Amino acid sequence: MMPARLPAPMGLLIDRERPLSFQFDGQTYQGLAGDSIASALLANQRWLLSRSFKYHRPRGPMTMAGEDANTLVQLPGAPNTLADVQPLAAGQDVSAQNVNGSLERDRNAWLGKASRFMPVGFYYRSFYKPKGAWKLWEPIIRKQAGLGVLDLTLRPDYHDKAFVFADVAVVGAGPAGLQAALSAAEAGAEVLLIEQQAYLGGALAWSRFALDAEAAGQLRQQLLQAVSEHPKIRVMTQATCNGWFTDNFLPVIQGQRMHKVRAQQVIVASGAYDQPVVFHNNDLPGIVLTSAAQRLMRLYAVKPGERAVVLTGNDHGYLAALELLEQGVQLAALVDLRSAPHDPTLLEQLEARQVPCHLHSTVYAASAGKAQGRIDSVEVRAISGRGTVSETAAHYACDLLCMSSGYMPAYQLLCQAGAQLSYDDEHAAFRLQQLPANLHIAGSVNGFHQLDNVLADARRAANAALSGLGQPTPAEDNFTEEPGCNADWPLFAHPKGKEFVDLDEDLQIADIINATRHGYRDIQLVKRFSTVGMGPSQGRHSALPTARLVAAATQRSVSETGVTTARPPFVAETLAHLAGRSFDPYRQTPLHDRHTAAGAQWMPAGNWQRPAYYGSPGSRNESMQAEALQVRNGVGLIDVSTLGGLDVRGPDAAEFLNRFYTFAFVKQPVGRSRYALLTNEQGVVIDDGVCARFADEHFYVSATTSGVEQVYRQMLKWNAQWRLDVDIANVTSAFAAVNLAGPLSRQVLEQAGCDLDLSATAFPYLEVREGKVAGIPARLLRVGFVGELGYEIHVPARYAGALWDVLMTAGAEAGIRPFGVEAQRLLRLEKGHVIIGQDTDGMSHPGEIGMDWAIARKKPFFVGKRSIEILEAHPAKRRLVGFRLPAGSAQPLEGHLVLEGDNISGNVTSCEYSPNLQAIIGLAYCSPGQASPGQSLSIRVAGGQLVQAEVIKPPFYDPDNQRQEL
Template sequence: AGAAAARALGLSADAAPERWRAEAPVNFSWPIFPHPKGKDFVDFDEDLQVADIVNATRIGYRDVQLVKRYSTVGMGPSQGRHSALPTARLVAWATQRNISETGVTTARPPFVAEKLAHVAGRAFDPYRQTPMHIRHVQAGAKMMPAGIWQRPAYYGAVKDREACMQAEALHVRNKVGIIDVSTLGGLDVRGPDAAELLNRLYTFAFIKQPVGRSRYALMTNEHGVVIDDGVCARFAEQHFYVTATTSGVDRIYQQMLKWNAQWRLDVDITNVTAAICAVNVAGPDSRKVLELLCSDLDLSASAFPYLGVRQGTVAGIAARLLRVGFVGELGYEIHVPARHGLALWDALISAGEAFDIRPFGVETQRLLRLEKGHVIISQDTDGMTHPAEIDMGWAVSRNKPFFVGRRSVDILEAQSLKRKLVGFSLPKDSAQPLEGHLVLNGPDISGSVTSCEYSASLGKIIGLAYAGIDQSTPGQRIPIRVEGGVTVQAEVVALPFFDPENQRQEL
């Protein structure tokens, strides 16, 4: 072609050469730069090397499509866009053919390489806000994700996180605080067999649970592993209202539907999480605040005791009220239709001004519950935790014949414990362990820290950690390796850290 072009321009040119033909099927060696140790990768998605492709042809897979299916080359995220041609060249070389004879496999989208910027692009996760979200933003809350929800972590600047948390916690302990707990899962269980369903699903007994009372509800799976907890409130003989963890409610709802499909009980199960919102008013003055807005219920300790549940009105809004003690103080959870959530929040803030009410966030709530030694499922538990390891034996009924996981729980409890969740404390000026830091037992790892914070109420660092069973006696010292490879000697402490007689929540 070059000679013809030269002649067309009137330039001298030699006679046109004969058409060039490659002596070898491939026009250059493959791989171009062999790895000194022979690890020449062809497909980085499927972790395949030259030897894998060549071996496929030696076994008898001469067709490139069969090589693909035998070796899985080109079946990863790139769908062959970076491995198809090298594979064809290797098959051609190994079978003494050319690429035209072997062909290439069919490539599928994406047709060009994915950029890391695309992989790191904005997420498409579900995103929800509670009805009171605007009030949290107006109050200067630092928002945080909790499952698919946005929740206030604390109120104040990020640089003042620790000070904000401690101030909010002390305010709840000494006066009154309010927190948005709308993200808690809510499940309405109604029907003649409602009590029977819950009795089979949860470890506690619910058949004889009195109307107007709530009960802690712990759930295990078939392996005896703790998977969720909440509160089960009985508002009528055939009506239970069950709360579940924010991130676990969808899974628990599915579990209820799955098991009832097998048991075929006469019961109706409804996920009302999106239909109902809730706030928790907690602290020594919480009853005084609520008395200003609730005129149709007797809120006295004798008429509405700890763990009692009532239906009434708050600020003229129909509400379900639960006396609960997750933060260890006199407190009321108020559950109302979601459309009235903002009005309820405003009414409680207005009524509480006389008592210096103050909102507090999720991280403050977690500090308060840590002071009470209350576990958070999936933070203080893992995929192997059974009730005995977290001292939840009291929440397992020994009198009923069955609940999901009963057989496994019995087997696990019959075995010697190898680890246990313990409370520990350190002096205020000690290096503070973080979640995940290791608990040591000599040269071995015996556990890890699950929760740890400084408590202004107690004046020391407190936390929960898994430790060896021989390290779980209160008064013992357990070594914890913290940042920088430093090891601190924490003291094992009996739980709860704060108000061990639980007198404050039963006021």
């Protein structure tokens, strides 16, 4: 059976023709499409949804707007879901969380009776002594802590990010937001309208602003039609602006996408939070804010109760009472914290309906019935002073209490931007001031609650934004005087306590006062000691009463006390939103198709895809070693297009490189290359490459595959300071490059048709030339990273495929074969060449990795020089050494530990079996006392086994470097 609903036009969000079945705590219920989980449960008279965090008290919805923690439930794979804003889905399986046993009979409910033994901050003072007591308490506390249950096997759905730009971003699509967006768009601005809820109009969709019940709805329709038809307004619903950052950067979460919004002007029309009254048992299910009761009726057609009491500190409570009456809810009483309403007509309307009205009174206590712990009666007393009441009480039976002590602006985004939240103690009203440039506020967040003033303020904010855009603005409206709508002291202590200031943390009036008695007079310290405002609702309803209590306890004003700092995010966000898309972007070299055709197995290198080896999957070792032997004994070809390429040109090019790298470059001859080692200001090695001088004012510098972007940024940064006459261009993508290596490489290059004299005397080791290979313009560098005669050939990227084909054809007789990164790394390891980022870390300086020879010590300056000198003046802490093990030994892996006695002295950085040397070789850090050649190095390998390696001074292969200089 479908539960009964209020007739239309109630139920703005629901589709009465689409019933949905779902389960809550093992019981099946019926709801409607458009329901939230909570509204569907309330339609079924299910008010008990959760248990409180500390005392496990029964809790039901309070705001119906996702602003309190009372509706936190568990979904499969999604703990801590707010049931009052989570859309209902067919077949949804919902369960309670933070319960011991069942929701109805929580075995931990006894904790409420023991509250006197758990005062505020008791854990700070109870569990640290006697010594060792924490070990006893920790597992008990950890078992009780936490709310929902994480599904560790869950794989998050696809998430991504997008960039959005606008002239004006309007946050909040209530009446103020809609009017501000329209006013800005009508003046020609491109507007982005951001709304957290699934519907537009804000309070116009559910609140009653006047005796005429239809006036708000009619205004909403007018505004919605104008906004939807305007071509310059883009609307985002169910989108949360989760923070404000410098220069109007707004992270907006919508579904599974985070929009990174940049706006020239921002208008925040975020509204205000309805505030509760604090009294005995003010947390019972069935006690809601007046706005929550109105949302239930207008949005979901749910009758919130049969017999209600309305407790208010403003005229809006009277309008809500009329709405309840019109929807068939019997009104037991209206209780006004004030001496009289501002509009006496409202009081007359209720008295004409024989509703008992208690002025200058409060609900002093509420009592619970047996069914779901829901409220069944209230005790009303006259107010005799600030926070005190008379002895005479009136009692009313009810199953619903609607309360509103006033409003607090939704200030979080604005305070993140640096705005100051001030408080007028005389009128019990907040104001936001000192907004940064290009940020404006409108509506109830700016203290306006009458509809005419809200719309006028929205037009004023739009004019301010248009003025910031340099556009003319129309004349502004006049504002009418507006009465206050906040009760000055809606907090009433009770001898039995249980008057909850913070429902998230089960904090009572006495807890806040006692925090100040412990010496925590500052509101920020009270927050940290008591945890007030640190729960899921982040102080939306506890910040104001806490400030009032702290102010009174410390004999200050609320304005002097202030509220706690608001920090992003505005609401909880998932790690998936922060991470974005679950994919690894990569680049392909111009030779990618050639490698695929040759049977390449791919590996990531920086943000590139490079061939690891050529062969079948799983044949890494065999293929790598065969490729390495081919290079040593014949000729091989490798794609090195991923190496960074930087053109440095200008009269000061040599001087710039001389300052930037550790080596000397001012006197470097034209036609010559030189090793380039780069350190940062701390003297740490961060990159290396080759610097080739093609002309007096032209250097071509290579950088590592993963480091070129950093090197390029550093070059630009330093030249911005040095202001040398030099141009720096990142030409990595403009060129492709291959390395032709092996004793037969000269023969193959000649066969390919190179127009240069390749003889050893005409083109010796480390020389560079510009010429043509098979008619293709090329830069040629004689380098020896793999320790063989070799030529690095750089050509315009569009000619890469043609060059590859020519060289493979020319080398066919010599048995040429492509080789991958794995073989290249083995070959360089045989030469003892260091790979930056693999054999170095964030602390490696040149001295400890054997790169002293790459430092020009006579230079007056280079980046990192002073730090290197300071490091070298101290005793060495470690050394990078080569080591060797016999073939057949247990092979160390990268990261395996080097031991000195029982102490860790270093780790392995590179290790492979060398078929050329028929031994296992590697590089590792060790203590200086272990670094002498011939010493034994103790390495712990897989399974905890220790192997004894011999320290060898690199290079392992061709120590005299004769082969690369052929």
